[in-house]
Amino acid sequence: MSDDVEVVDAELVDDDHLPALRDTTSAVALPSADPDAWLPPEAAQDVAAGIADSTRTAYEGHFKLFATWCQTVGRRPLPANADTITHYISHLTRTPRQKTGRPYGPATLDSVIAAIRTIHRDRKLPVPETKAARQVVAGYRARLSQSEDPASRPNKATPAKRDVLRRAVRLLDRTTLVGKRDAALLLLGHACATRGGELVSRNIESLTPDPEGRGFSVKVYRKKLKKWQDVGVFYDEDEELCAVRATHALVQALADEGHTTGPLFLRMDRWGYLAPPMQRDGKPIGDPTGRMTAEAASDIVLRAMTRAGEPGRWRSHSLRRGFVNSAREAGADIVDIGRHGGWADGSKALIGYIEEADAFSASNPLAQINAAERRRRDG
Template structure:
């Protein structure tokens, strides 16, 4: 329906009425719900809260370049509350280490602006995003890469992948930048290896940050500004409700 209405706008003709079509969809959705069909429920990624991240990190071989990359991707994506597209868009130049931690420049397409996200040192070295990014940058520098994408393709032999070609023509990012699908596959694969049940995607990191931050008592304003959510974001409010489910349960004490 959205596509049809958009094409009508482009053709500069009156928009079609969708009230009847929406009623049909509402009825279909209700029938699915009454039948207990899983299709009636929204498909949400499970939130990667700190305990989940720890379990995922334990299955990585962080002595390898791929392990360092995957650890940095998970911890930085979580600490910056990035969407998966924002994470893969990061360049080496976007990450600056300061005495207090990392200052990460993230472009947030939803709000159409750059944000500077402060990422402090973690108390535990194994789950510290600052140390994880530093380890990755050091390993990449040893491999001859000091600029360009932060998260790059790595071959099964542990080397930064060469540019891809098909029939002699370059395909993908010539600098080896990972795609959003590739990062999502990495997160899913690591979660599966760690024996985690549920639906784990690249968005699990962003949801996990919001859920854990709310459980720790952080305010809506601080969480929203840190993660680049628009004011009054319905998605953020939904994450916070999940975080409040137990910590601010109205049944407690009644």
């Protein structure tokens, strides 16, 4: 799911997208009161296409684990009873995961509940009541918060602000194709405030030079707003941090390799060869065009920050969060920041980023009180 966990309670996928669930679920067929309550395969596929792959994958995984647990305790996963879901969520708060040795955090439990509800809705089954299950999560979150357990806080990506980016890009070998790609990815992701998926889905054709020579615009599809946006990127006063120059360098280097259309950010092997074929169990995997994944973009950010000795949780989303912090520290208005980065006006997520950026800024109310006191004293 996204780096900043958001619970998506929406129509998800049809049965064909859930093959792993068929052997682990025992659904009770319910007669439909409406003979028109059905969709042809192509319409069901259109519904599925409206959900992010990461969300779909997460929900499928959550529900498969729920169905498996139901088998072990003799409960029915479909349609699930409200008490079954409450029992399961309570079980998860007390059960350490093998991978971490700790139970799931509250945000993940919210997502588990949303997954169970979504699968029911997708299969046109009565959506179970989950008030009691959510109360279990609320109590769990309160206990963790009172004990100052880090699990009570969202596991957010560390913001990559300009000073951090500067230290990271200085250590890249920007004479190589890999170095050019990584520099462009870091700087363009920050300049456009993109999510990882929005960034790696850019093509060379997504760039349009500014007629007045101020930079270029990037056509970005904002997933949450479900619309395209032309994001203006200016030449930076600091050439080291200039996304325009870095991207131009990458485009030219790709052209030298014969790649003039299609994905802007390509996977490369250790020797710098473009789009090497990948296989798993003897079968081709990965985008056939060589386009990088959002996870690969996060790996690039992590490697760059680790090389620079920067502590934190570094993901591709660090670039988006870092843009907000950098822009706010420069005095940019929250509305302008939001519209540049593709946030809806009044976005709670953006307001959360701004609150973090403003903690010790001049806009902090205490800082303003101190400034007023200095003016009075010096007045």
